[in-house]
Amino acid sequence: DSGVTQTPKHLITATGQRVTLRCSPRSGDLSVYWYQQSLDQGLQFLIQYYNGEERAKGNILERFSAQQFPDLHSELNLSSLELGDSALYFCASSVGLAAYNEQFFGPGTRLTVL
């Protein structure tokens, strides 16, 4: 158990819908990362927050947005869902910003868009 929690574990929805994925980082970790893992794209870095502020953006679509709240939990919002958004979405946390700060991954949320 990494100490990172993600809810829900599974999510099935229809095209055009909007969903919210939630992540609680490990106690004491200030940095949260979101990743998408799909069969065709592999693992893709989406976005990073540090202590409530957006820190880095990767291959995140405009239909997707995220935020980190004062209690450090984070939410990833996916809207106007398409079939291709079906994937495993991981949240990871680390204590700081340094590259050598180990990232601890949550169990993931498996999103299926029908």
Next chain:
Amino acid sequence: AQKITQTQPGMFVQEKEAVTLDCTYDTSDPSYGLFWYKQPSSGEMIFLIYQGSYDQQNATEGRYSLNFQKARKSANLVISASQLGDSAMYFCAMRGMETSYDKVIFGPGTSLSVIP
């Protein structure tokens, strides 16, 4: 642009033998970090080992060691004394520290199967 290449889609190793998983990378960032992660069939991502581009020594963590050859831009993972529980997907990842700060990219992964 940054890129990670893992040329071995699948590997087999006999239990108790050592195995090397290849990773080559490309970056223009003068400073970066390299990581290896393990993803068992259950799906979770497990951090294994980290190597900084300016680290003088190769990183080691228990049965895992990283064969870092900066001039060749390679960061191969060596697993010694393979165990059945090592069967999993293994991902090499890189994170820039300067020009590509905080951007993390992953390779396509290598599937390792440990044979009893």
